[in-house]
Amino acid sequence: MRALSVVSAAALLLASSVSASNDPRECEVCMKVMQDVRDTLDKSAQKDKPKIEKALGEYCARDTLSARERKICYYVDPIKRDVAQPFSLGMPVDRLCKRINKSNPEICSVKFPVKTENLEKKDLTKLRVKQLKSILLDRGVECKGCVEKEEFIKMVQDTEHLAGSDEF
16 A cells, blocks of 8 residues: 555656646747757858857847846856757757756746736636736736635736836
């Protein structure tokens, strides 16, 4: 009986870790930055580490980057060499970001904000509570005493005027 409970607990733990790593928003900003850098390089330059490091520097020097992309550049700048190695081997951007996340766990924590401009109440009801909490966190609002999903939806609607900024 005890062995069965240990096995079932291990299976549950494994299932939860697998589902957590399949989050489509995980490392999304890092993946965008790395893909943009890869798109600026031609095929031969994608294998040359110094050119990759230079391309990362040039990309991060742009004035048109969003606050979240600048944050990724801030994290990646000190470890350009470590990024250039797997990049030069042609590693896909999702695996590349997960690898550099091991040396700096903040990299995958940077996410784009959930777009809420044109969402109606019926669209908000389709979001998970975790996503609603994320929207409120991006707006700098804490929903104290919120327990039900409807309370989070109401708070998101009440704080719609705070949704405009992408700056930290």
